[in-house]
Amino acid sequence: MKLLSSLIVLSCLSTPLAAAEATHIPDAAVRTAEQLRDRALGDDTAYQFVTALTTEIGPRLASGDNDAKARAWVIAKFKTFGFDKVYSEPASYPKWVRRHESGEIISPYPQRLVLTALGHSFGTPAGGLSAEVIRFDNLAALKAADPALVKGKIVYIGFHMQPHRDGADYSTASSIRVDGPPAAAAKGAAAYLLRSAGTDAHERIAHTGVTGFENATAHGIPAAALSNPDADQLERELASGKPVTVKLDLDVGFDGEYTGANVIGELTGSKKPHEIVAMGGHLDSWDPGTGAIDDGAGVAIVAGAAHLIAQLPQRPERTIRVIAFANEEAGVYGAKAYANAHAADVAHHLLGSESDFGAAPVWRMSASVKPQARAAIAQIAAVLKPLGVEYDEKREGAGGPDLAEMHKKGMAAMTLLQDGTHYFDWHHTANDTLDKIDPKELAKNVAVYAAWTYMAAQAQGDFGSAPGAFAKDKSEE
Amino acid sequence: MKLLSSLIVLSCLSTPLAAAEATHIPDAAVRTAEQLRDRALGDDTAYQFVTALTTEIGPRLASGDNDAKARAWVIAKFKTFGFDKVYSEPASYPKWVRRHESGEIISPYPQRLVLTALGHSFGTPAGGLSAEVIRFDNLAALKAADPALVKGKIVYIGFHMQPHRDGADYSTASSIRVDGPPAAAAKGAAAYLLRSAGTDAHERIAHTGVTGFENATAHGIPAAALSNPDADQLERELASGKPVTVKLDLDVGFDGEYTGANVIGELTGSKKPHEIVAMGGHLDSWDPGTGAIDDGAGVAIVAGAAHLIAQLPQRPERTIRVIAFANEEAGVYGAKAYANAHAADVAHHLLGSESDFGAAPVWRMSASVKPQARAAIAQIAAVLKPLGVEYDEKREGAGGPDLAEMHKKGMAAMTLLQDGTHYFDWHHTANDTLDKIDPKELAKNVAVYAAWTYMAAQAQGDFGSAPGAFAKDKSEE
Numbered sequence: 032m033k034l035l036s037s038l039i040v041l042s043c044l045s046t047p048l049a050a051a052e053a054t055h056i057p058d059a060a061v062r063t064a065e066q067l068r069d070r071a072l073g074d075d076t077a078y079q080f081v082t083a084l085t086t087e088i089g090p091r092l093a094s095g096d097n098d099a100k101a102r103a104w105v106i107a108k109f110k111t112f113g114f115d116k117v118y119s120e121p122a123s124y125p126k127w128v129r130r131h132e133s134g135e136i137i138s139p140y141p142q143r144l145v146l147t148a149l150g151h152s153f154g155t156p157a158g159g160l161s162a163e164v165i166r167f168d169n170l171a172a173l174k175a176a177d178p179a180l181v182k183g184k185i186v187y188i189g190f191h192m193q194p195h196r197d198g199a200d201y202s203t204a205s206s207i208r209v210d211g212p213p214a215a216a217a218k219g220a221a222a223y224l225l226r227s228a229g230t231d232a233h234e235r236i237a238h239t240g241v242t243g244f245e246n247a248t249a250h251g252i253p254a255a256a257l258s259n260p261d262a263d264q265l266e267r268e269l270a271s272g273k274p275v276t277v278k279l280d281l282d283v284g285f286d287g288e289y290t291g292a293n294v295i296g297e298l299t300g301s302k303k304p305h306e307i308v309a310m311g312g313h314l315d316s317w318d319p320g321t322g323a324i325d326d327g328a329g330v331a332i333v334a335g336a337a338h339l340i341a342q343l344p345q346r347p348e349r350t351i352r353v354i355a356f357a358n359e360e361a362g363v364y365g366a367k368a369y370a371n372a373h374a375a376d377v378a379h380h381l382l383g384s385e386s387d388f389g390a391a392p393v394w395r396m397s398a399s400v401k402p403q404a405r406a407a408i409a410q411i412a413a414v415l416k417p418l419g420v421e422y423d424e425k426r427e428g429a430g431g432p433d434l435a436e437m438h439k440k441g442m443a444a445m446t447l448l449q450d451g452t453h454y455f456d457w458h459h460t461a462n463d464t465l466d467k468i469d470p471k472e473l474a475k476n477v478a479v480y481a482a483w484t485y486m487a488a489q490a491q492g493d494f495g496s497a498p499g500a501f502a503k504d505k506s507e508e
Numbered sequence: 509m510k511l512l513s514s515l516i517v518l519s520c521l522s523t524p525l526a527a528a529e530a531t532h533i534p535d536a537a538v539r540t541a542e543q544l545r546d547r548a549l550g551d552d553t554a555y556q557f558v559t560a561l562t563t564e565i566g567p568r569l570a571s572g573d574n575d576a577k578a579r580a581w582v583i584a585k586f587k588t589f590g591f592d593k594v595y596s597e598p599a600s601y602p603k604w605v606r607r608h609e610s611g612e613i614i615s616p617y618p619q620r621l622v623l624t625a626l627g628h629s630f631g632t633p634a635g636g637l638s639a640e641v642i643r644f645d646n647l648a649a650l651k652a653a654d655p656a657l658v659k660g661k662i663v664y665i666g667f668h669m670q671p672h673r674d675g676a677d678y679s680t681a682s683s684i685r686v687d688g689p690p691a692a693a694a695k696g697a698a699a700y701l702l703r704s705a706g707t708d709a710h711e712r713i714a715h716t717g718v719t720g721f722e723n724a725t726a727h728g729i730p731a732a733a734l735s736n737p738d739a740d741q742l743e744r745e746l747a748s749g750k751p752v753t754v755k756l757d758l759d760v761g762f763d764g765e766y767t768g769a770n771v772i773g774e775l776t777g778s779k780k781p782h783e784i785v786a787m788g789g790h791l792d793s794w795d796p797g798t799g800a801i802d803d804g805a806g807v808a809i810v811a812g813a814a815h816l817i818a819q820l821p822q823r824p825e826r827t828i829r830v831i832a833f834a835n836e837e838a839g840v841y842g843a844k845a846y847a848n849a850h851a852a853d854v855a856h857h858l859l860g861s862e863s864d865f866g867a868a869p870v871w872r873m874s875a876s877v878k879p880q881a882r883a884a885i886a887q888i889a890a891v892l893k894p895l896g897v898e899y900d901e902k903r904e905g906a907g908g909p910d911l912a913e914m915h916k917k918g919m920a921a922m923t924l925l926q927d928g929t930h931y932f933d934w935h936h937t938a939n940d941t942l943d944k945i946d947p948k949e950l951a952k953n954v955a956v957y958a959a960w961t962y963m964a965a966q967a968q969g970d971f972g973s974a975p976g977a978f979a980k981d982k983s984e985e
Contacts, residue, residue: 086744087617140564142798145938234711235797235938260941264798267563320712321619321741461622461712464737 054404054492071478077335078470085321092318093358094126094289109296113341119292122368126289131282139273147237153251159280182219198451204228212254223254226262230455247285291357302348309383313359320463329386336480347488366433385431391450397426401495443494531881531969548955554812562798569795570835571603571766586773590818596769599845603766608759616750624714630728636757659696675928681705689731700731703739707932724762768834779825786860790836797940806863813957824965843910861922862908868927874903878972920971
């Protein structure tokens with residue numbers, strides 16, 4: 032409540048941005064945005080960036096050795112990108128480590144299992160843990176189950192995501208991953224297994240991702256994801272009607288606290304330097320892959336867009352801020368730190384959007400802005416249309432997983448949805464590597480971000496950012 | 509020479525099979541073969557077989573724990589399949605074990621490498637081995653290299669197989685895998701790495717397979733295959749121009765001798781029980797996967813075909829012999845044992861063909877038979893044509909990797925080539941699992957094998973099998 036009242040005061044101070052007239056993007060800005068868009072399609076800066084990031088650094092597990100290394104790398108790289116300021120802001124989060132993971136079916140038919148511990152999973156006792164598997168059809172069935180049936184068992188849920196352009200199945204799959212282990216733990220389960228939250232069907236590669244244990248004090252249990260063919264195998268053994276015993280050996284767990292940082296690069300606005308157009312990606316990744324599509328691509332896209340804008344003869348009127356967020360994966364810690372640090376400044380965050388859904392082209396845009404800014408959003412949409420972007424006027428825009436934290440505080444936001452048909456084939460796996468990125472598709476994303484951020488930075492009027500402005504949004508993310 | 513003269517004697521004894529008249533398949537046999545073909549398409553016996561084999565046994569590394577277990581399983585299963593005889597014949601081979609394998613790039617940019625030791629690789633010293641990588645464009649370049657450049661280095665060759673229906677690139681890739689390590693060892697290399705012999709491009713799954721060290725007395729070195737994305741990563745680091753150092757830790761190697769066995773099931777011929785139509789697959793597999801397409805499918809196809817024939821009201825005139833060969837993967841040891849044990853009986857092996865190229869449909873058939881049997885082969889081709897099988901009259905038929913050993917001794921043979929477009933995506937990897945088999949495609953294979961073996965068993969006349977009969981064949985395999 033204390034925070035809220037201070038925000039209201041700040042909101043009153045921000046009246047210059049809250050003018051009632053329709054927000055408009057001047058013709059000259061539209062033309063420059065079109066040039067930026069077209070130039071981006073022939074520019075490989077972003078692809079070179081993500082190539083170097085995934086090659087020279089690779090996996091970037093938040094709180095792991097590469098957390099600081101990647102940060103130093105990005106700071107150094109940003110300094111070559113024409114930014115006026117490059118700096119970092121601290122963010123703290125639990126340190127979690129993965130040392131060893133293996134699993135096998137012990138009976139009735141011994142089989143090695145390809146699996147990966149979920150982020151924030153607890154470890155098994157040294158030497159592993161063996162227990163009978165109990166299968167539930169879905170999370171609701173687990174939640175409704177008699178604890179006596181669950182106690183001491185390894186809970187298994189086998190939901191198989193199907194591919195969709197908007198990644199629709201991920202909400203079900205991620206709730207099974209996030210909420211399932213705590214629900215199983217509460218009933219006394221020994222451990223938890225799920226079919227990987229992935230749309231691949233034939234790869235013996237498991238999908239990690241965070242589960243719902245916040246820190247070492249949680250009532251945690253070991254939790255892991257099986258590759259899809261291994262889930263098939265387990266289900267065949269369960270279908271035999273014989274009791275199925277699995278052994279898990281997960282040497283993973285929390286290990287104190289870690290302080291990382293968001294890395295920020297800015298092109299300082301030529302006329303309104305305190306007004307900010309924000310775009311971002313997250314620098315951390317899961318550890319099995321090299322974090323190419325999640326989210327090296329996102330950081331590369333926004334850095335590439337800023338790099339193009341930096342080459343214009345003049346700086347845009349407002350500041351363009353690029354944020355490489357820390358630790359999105361284990362709980363948007365960097366984004367929360369940013370939102371807390373900049374809560375008082377929400378009204379000066381004119382508009383924001385993050386790229387964090389791979390490297391395929393943007394196909395749909397939506398926005399949460401004040402009604403008087405709809406016409407300006409339509410101007411942005413018109414510039415993006417030749418890139419294949421459809422503007423869905425009826426849909427809200429939450430800004431992406433990280434900038435959603437600022438959106439929740441009242442920042443106007445867009446969602447620039449990429450084609451997610453194949454994203455979940457590779458998401459959170461060892462297969463998240465550079466070869467999944469098509470340089471031409473990546474360039475189309477840069478075109479989107481260069482164009483919209485430039486237009487927003489030149490807009491006459493604002494987009495409705497104000498403390499608490501979009502409290503009614505039902506966030507998609 | 510002693511062997512040869514005894515074969516010549518046997519050849520003279522086998523004159524009943526060597527009649528000069530054109531071999532012919534009676535109309536009634538053709539009609540029954542057509543019925544078997546059509547019945548096979550609705551029969552899931554083979555699919556159930558390979559499902560159970562891969563679920564209840566799984567990986568079947570020759571000389572590993574599952575070698576004997578799989579053999580016992582197949583003997584028990586064959587006894588339920590209507591065979592008149594089920595027995596095994598011993599085959600000995602080196603025992604080779606895989607305990608642990610890992611690798612990483614140490615410098616300039618540390619990266620974990622997904623790799624797998626090649627079969628018959630030597631191990632690294634305990635704690636691993638680190639050395640600079642030297643890249644060669646191909647095997648010829650390695651063979652031509654100055655040993656002073658190679659000595660103490662890790663040799664790397666990066667040939668990337670492209671998909672072809674006939675698997676054409678595998679001959680190049682397998683020579684790099686088989687012949688490369690001994691060539692590198694001869695020049696004093698510390699170890700050997702290759703880009704996996706696989707047509708996948710995006711999977712961090714490495715393809716194993718045997719290399720050219722025959723036993724523990726060889727001058728062996730550690731040898732491993734990188735997944736394709738890891739080969740890309742290594743090549744990017746090499747392209748940096750900086751020296752690239754890799755650490756390999758392979759705890760693998762030879763460990764004495766092992767005696768396994770070929771498992772044989774027979775439908776005893778009603779009129780000519782000593783004349784044999786031979787079909788086979790190999791029971792062993794590499795260890796990372798469950799040996800579904802290589803070659804659980806092959807054993808399932810031929811067992812399923814025999815099972816269908818066993819249900820006919822009468823046994824065919826000749827014996828139909830199904831052979832599940834031991835240890836094809838590490839050097840066709842089971843096939844060689846079979847060919848040695850049955851060398852004196854080559855003329856009584858009327859015709860043979862093995863299924864060992866996955867589970868996709870047969871699209872091309874070819875045969876090595878005597879000229880007077882071409883018309884009978886054309887009759888077989890006519891029955892197989894509705895299944896999509898093209899008869900290539902100009903091409904030889906070697907019988908598949910295992911039955912090629914009998915063909916080399918003079919057995920008439922067919923090659924029934926399956927569509928290999930995707931075979932090398934999964935071949936010799938953890939991804940060789942049941943989900944790669946389409947039950948309908950598998951059934952088409954059963955149709956092929958049921959029809960041809962029945963027709964051969966009923967043929968009037970023979971196909972030209974005789975000691976040394978096909979010595980001029982240039983084997984495709």
